[in-house]
Amino acid sequence: MSIKEMHAAVREFCAKRGWDEYHAPKELAIGMTNESSELLQEFRFKDRDEQQELLADPEAREDIEDELADVLFFVLRFADMYDVELDDALASKLEKNRARFPANEYQEPSENQDK
Numbered sequence: 001m002s003i004k005e006m007h008a009a010v011r012e013f014c015a016k017r018g019w020d021e022y023h024a025p026k027e028l029a030i031g032m033t034n035e036s037s038e039l040l041q042e043f044r045f046k047d048r049d050e051q052q053e054l055l056a057d058p059e060a061r062e063d064i065e066d067e068l069a070d071v072l073f074f075v076l077r078f079a080d081m082y083d084v085e086l087d088d089a090l091a092s093k094l095e096k097n098r099a100r101f102p103a104n105e106y107q108e109p110s111e112n113q114d115k
């Protein structure tokens, strides 16, 4: 799905359930945070190797992908309801971050470095 198609799918899903009234900006931001926490919970107390094992396990990976999709749902919903062009917002933010974190000041991460 393209971003446009994802927006349409989320919009249709919510419209069929009458959820517009519940999707004030604050509620959508809370939704993003809650779903991000659920994603984090999947990795809690796991070292890096265990995290990789989770991603390699089909059942655990599906749970992780579900949580990631939940986060995306709220991001898409927020942008759609409040007229945020996500591609423009991302391009703008990446430009700011290029200035904030000049690439020549950072080294390639080593294989053993934790993310």
Ligand SMILES: [Mg+2]
Pocket: 035, 038, 066, 067, 070
């Ligand atoms: Mg969830």
